[in-house]
Amino acid sequence: MNQLLKLKQKKDYQKQVLKYITERNLKMFRETFLELHPTDQVEVFKEMELPLQKQLLLFLTPEEFSDIFQGLDLEDQSEVFTHIGFQYAVAMFNYMSADDVADFLLEMEVENADDILQSMDQEEANKVIELMTYAPRTAGAIMTKEFIRISVESTAAQVIEELRETAMAAETIYYLYVVDIEERLAGVVSLRDLIIAQPDQIIDDIMSTQVVSVPVNEDQEKVARLIKEYDFLAVPVIGKEGKLVGIITVDDVIDVLEEETDDDFGEFAASKGATDLNLTAFSAAKKRAPWIVLLMFFGMITANIIGRFEETLQQIVILAAFMPLIMGTAGNTGTQSLAVAVRGLATGSVEKNGVWQIVKRELGTGLMLGVVCMIVLTGIIGLFYQGNWLLAFIVGASLFLALSMAAVIGAVVPLIINRLKIDPAIASGPFITTLNDILSLLIYFSIATTMMDKII
Template sequence: MDKLKTDRKRNEYKNEIVKHLVSRNLKAFRETFLELHPTDQVELFHEIERPLQKQVLLFLSPAEFADLFEGLDLEDQLIVFEGLSYQYAVSMFNTMSADDVADFLAEINTERADDILSSMDLEEAKRVEELMAYAPKTAGAIMTKEFVRLSVESSAKEVIAELRESAPDAETIYYLYVVDQQQKLAGVVSLRDLIIATPEMTVEDIMSTQVVSVSENEDQEDVARLIKEYDFLAVPVVTPEKRLVGIITVDDVIDVLEEETTEDFDEFAATRGATDLSLTAVTAARKRAPWLILLMFFGLITANIIGQFESTLEQVVLLAAFMPLIMGTAGNTGTQSLAVAVRGIATGSFDRGGVWKTVKRELGTGIILGLVCMVVLMGIIYVFYNGDFILAFTVGFSLFAALSVAAVIGATVPVAINKLKIDPAVASGPFITTLNDIISLMIYFTIATTLLDQLL
């Protein structure tokens, strides 16, 4: 019911805003639109027609439109950017966070980005250029330069007075970072500690010297994991010499987690870069085709194994009926173990619990699952195939062995790949499934060939 009310309210706002845009009622539009949360502004901007979006630009100043622009996806930003006048765009970038400007300029033509930077305020352009100099997906690349730094000599009264001036431009003020004369990180002051301190107390008396920080070249996924582990709202970024150069806030980390999750999902499904719904059919097919062709060649190995045991199949044709069952169940078991392993690597569980502990657990799980499935399948085959115990045992025991091995493969392959400094998600579901197909068929036909005299 609450959602229906919310949707109804948003539609009312949308209709009212559209009416003001069509009638070009500047005052009424600004009164209605600017009272909305930036997120709601972005949603409404998405929903209105392109000509009305251009009208919004005329009714908002560059500073007002900056918040809306930051909330747009990159694809929409690029479209909107093409419709902005040069001066409007420069003014807007001057009011945006340096990290958001750096992210956008990194996606456009280099010459055009340099042109914009040369027209921006010198101080703001310098911040942006510093961020763009960092390697992608590092702490330096996602940090923000808009933060409050304090001197150890300042009093609580002076800091609060300073915050009244600088807080509006800062990314967050819940944590205030203290630096020494060499700009090295010396401590941290929480806003709570600052408020309850007496006005005469100095920052040195209030601050905590036990500061958790990250290196400017640290991987963004490791930074996200650290912020999650410590429940931080922000974390300082330092150089190898411990100089404070920026901070990373929790909202940046949420974007990182979404990006990394999407990337891992792409790898897991062997669709790297092809899950974006905005891609055309041709582009999506081009990105997915190499993976499918590679898996097709793996499939040829499976076909070759079947060919090697052709004589066994010719003598007991009924064995072919159970091939999809054994291959499918082993593939599913391996994919489940793969998910456990990749998740353990991503969350750092392996570092705390040990690799072999997880592998042994998955082996035990595979054995138990194999025994359960073997008993059930043997019973079904025995009943439906005229009490043929040898056939039931051959298929059932093959399934037991295949599931035990599949669970271990699903857990060990991503660990081995991770040791080689490769993203463990590369050991994707389709690859694990295909590998388990090959091994499960080898197991099945080896056992069947061994018991061939009893099967005849």
């Protein structure tokens, strides 16, 4: 009930905001709009037509609008950016997190990025420039520079006083990272430990030296896995000689996991880059066409195999009826094993349990699935196809071997690709399915051809 009430109140606020901005009632608009949570502000802004969005820009300062801009998708940011004046944009970027500014300037390839950086506050611009130098998808590229570093020589009272002055500009203050005189990461202090410490206690005596950190060039997916494993709110990033250069917060990791999931899903479905619903039909077709054409050539191999066993099919036409069943079941089994292997690689469980462990498990799974399906299918064919138990044996045995092979292939292919330092999700469902189609047909027709004299 409370949820419904809150939802109604939220909708009422949104209606009032739209009413006040339409009426150009500046005072009431600001009073109502600025009471909303930043996420709700973003939602209200996205619902507005372009003229009202332009009006909103006049009603809000660059600092107030910076939270809204940060909450938009890159595509929406790009569209809004075209309607923002240069000076307004520069002032807004000064209040945004440096990593968000760097992402926008890099991803959208802003033409006047150099002019913007030169016009920004020098300290803020330097943070953005530094982040733009790191390789994409690394810890350095996703870290934030808005964090609080404290000295090993400070007292608890001095740090608390510093927090009063600087905490508002920091991404998080629940953990404070301690550096020595050479800016090297020396330890970490939680906010709780700081509060309960005696005012004159030295940070060196309070801090924990067991700090988990990541190098600046670490892959973003490994960073996300680390934060998930340790349940961190943030993790420090170190550069050359162990110097603290930034932190990665859990909200950054959520964005990384979403990005990696989108990429893996696109590769898994052989449609990488084409899963965005905002793409036009032409753009989506252009991105998906190479995959479809490639899979079409793989399909020609399947057709060629069927052609090579044309004589067998002509003499035993009934075999054609079971081809889709064997190919489809083997393909589904291989895709299931692929999903297990890719997830195991993504979560790190393959490294913990070992490669052979997952291969053995999937082989055992394939064998058991093969036995169950063979028994069921053999019984059905024997009973409903005029007691033709030899045909039932051929189809059942083919299905057993096909499923056993499919399970192993689905698990092994992504593991091999991972060893080659290629994203294992590239071993996508359609590729595994096509490969299993080829092998299952070879198995099926080989057994049928060998026993053709007995079945006729």
